[in-house]
Amino acid sequence: MQTNELTAMATQPRRLGWFDDVLLLGIMAVLAGCGLIYEYLLSHYAGRILGALEAAIYTMIGLMIVSMGVGAFAARHIRDAFTGFVLLELTVALCGSLAILITAAVIGFGQQLPMILASTLGLPPDLLPDGGLIGQLQKLSEYLPYIWGVLLGLMIGMEIPLIARVRQSLSEAHLLHNAGTIYGADYIGAGIGAAIWVGFMLAIDIQLAAALTASFNLLAGFVFIWRFWSKIRRAKLLLMAHLLVTSILLLLASHGPEWEQHFNNLLYKDKVIYSKATRFQQLTFTERLRGQGLAPVYALYINGRLQFSSIDEHIYHAFLVHPTLAASARHKKVLIIGGGDGLGLKQVLRWQPEQVTLIDLDATLVQLFTSPGDDMPARLSHAMLALNGNAFKDPRVKVIHDDAFNGVDTLIASGMNYDAIIVDLPDPSHPDLNKLYSDYFYRKLKELISNDGALTVQSTSPYHAQKAFISVGKTLALAGFNVKQYHHNVPSFGEWGWSIATLSGKNAQHRLAELNDLPLKDDWLTLGLVNGAFEFPANFYQDAANIKPNELGSLQLYHYHLQAWSETEGLTLF
Secondary structure, eight states, X not given: OHHHHHHHHHHSOOOOOHHHHHHHHHHHHHHHHHHHHHHHHHHHHHHHHHSOHHHHHHHHHHHHHHHHHHHHHHGGGOSOHHHHHHHHHHHHHHHHHHHHHHHHHHHHHHHHHHHHHHHHHTOOGGGOOOSHHHHHHHHHHTTHHHHHHHHHHHHHHHHHHHHHHHHHHTOSSOOTTHHHHHHHHHHHHHHHHHHHHHHTGGGSOHHHHHHHHHHHHHHHHHHHHHHSGGGSTTHHHHHHHHHHHHHHHHHHHHHHHHHHHHHHHTTOSSEEEEEEEOSSOEEEEEEEOOOTTOOOEEEEEETTEEEEETTTXXXXXXXXXXXXXXXXXXXXXXXEEEOTTSHHHXXXXXXXXXXXXXXXXXXXHHHHTTSOOTTSOHHHHHHHHHHTTTGGGSTTEEEEOSOHHHHHHHHHHTTOOEEEEEEEOOOSOSHHHHGGGSHHHHHHHHTTEEEEEEEEEEOOOTTTOHHHHHHHHHHHHXXXXXXXXXXXXXXXXXXXXXXXXXXXXXXXXXXXXXXXXXXXXXXXXXXXXXXXXXXXXXXXXXXXXXXXXXXXXXXXXHHXXXXXXXXXXXXXXX
C-alpha cells in the first residue's frame, strides 16, 4: 500500500509552489504599476516642456498601448523566458531612467544649436541658422518623448507573456487560469501605480520619479536572479550588469534632477535662476541683466509659457484691473480668480477695497509670492515681493486654494456678492482650463456679481488667436452678460485682449466713455488709452457669426486656441 502511494506521488504532475506563485504575481503587479507610471512620466514631460498637456497624454498612452500589443506578439521570439525576463527588466530600467534626461539634453542642445553656430561663424543675431535642416532637427526632437514611449511600450508588452511562460514552466501541470491570473495582477498593479503617481510622484521632480520607477524594474531582475539562478543563462554576467545599472540609478537619483533642469534651462534665452515643480505645474523664473544701473528683468514661465515679465507686467495688469473697477459702481468687495502671483491683486488694492477674495488652485505658487522659501535666491524673492507690493500680507485679502470651478460654489452657497470680478486665468490650453471659460462657469459668476458691477476676463491674443478671443466674448454673452472687448500691446506678449461684461444698465464701454478721467492715477494707463482699446480693425468681427461660444463640455474654445497657437508656435523658446 505504501509503495503504491509513493508510485502515485511520483507520477503526479509537479504543481507551482505557493511562494513562487505569489512572487511572480507580485512582480507582475509591481511592473504593471511601473508601466503606467512611465506613460504618465513621458506624457507629463512632453506636455510641460512642449505644451498641449492633454494631447500629449492621450497620444502617449495610445502609442504605448499599441506598442505593448506589438511587444506581446514579439515576446514569442524570446526562447528562454527566465533569461529573457531578467535582460528585459535590465533594459527597461536603463531606458526608463534615462529617457527624460536624454530627451531634455537633445531638445535643449537642439534649441541652442543655431546660437552656437552663429557664434562660431560670427553671424549677426538676425541671421541665426534656424531653418532648413536645423529647423527640421529641432522639430524632430519634439517627438523624442513619443519614441521613448514606443520603445518602452514594446518592452513592457513583453512582460506579461514572459511571466506567464515562467509561471507555466514551474509547473508540469497545465495552469488552467494562467492568463486570467496574470492579467488580474496586472490590472490591480496598474491601479496602484496610478494612485502612487497622483498621490506621490506628481509632487517630486520628474527625473527623480523616473529613477525611482526604474529601480523597481531593476529589483524585479534581482529577484529573478536570486530565485531562479540555475535557470538563467550567464547569471553572473547579468548580476554584474544589474549592479552597474544600480550605480547609474543612484547617480541619476542624486544628480539627475539637477542635470535635467540644466538641459531644460537651455530652452530659455535669459538665465534661469529658479525652478520649482508644483503638484500642478512647472514654474521657471528667469533673469536678464541689463547693466547701466538698470534693474534686472525677471520673468515667470508656467509649463514653458510666459506668465509675466517684470519689465511690462504693469501694462497687462493695469488694463486687466483698472477698466473693470472704473466701470463698477462700487469697489468695496472684489473677487479675483487666478492671479496667484499677486500682481493683479496689487493693482486692486490701490482702489482701497474693504475686502478682496482671491481663488487660486496652486498653493505653492501663491506661497512663492507671499513668503518665498530659502531655496529661492534672495534677489529673486525680494524682486517678486517688491513687484506685487507684498499684497498677500494685506489683512483685507482672503486667499482660497481650490479649483475655481468648484470654489465659486462655496462662495455662492455662503451668499457672497462682489462689486467687481476679475478672471485672470491662463489661456484655455487644457480641457480643465476650458471649463473655466464656459457658459456654465460664467453663469455661476452671474450669481456672485452685483447688478451694477463689472467683470473682466483675460481673453488671450486677438491677433494670434482671433477665433478664441471672439469666442470668449460670445460665451459671456450666452451666459447673459452685456459684453465689450478691448485690446492693447504688451511687449512681452504682443497684442493682448480682455472681455469686460456687465449685467444691467449701460455697457462697460459706455460707462468708461462717460468718465472725465480715471478715478485712479496710473503711471501708464490713461482714459484715452482705455477708450481707444475698444477699437478694432473694421473687418475684425466679420466672421463672428460663424464662431461658436464655449458651452460646457463642447471644448470649443480649447480647439480654437489649440489650432491658433499651433499655427504660430513651435517649441517654446524664450
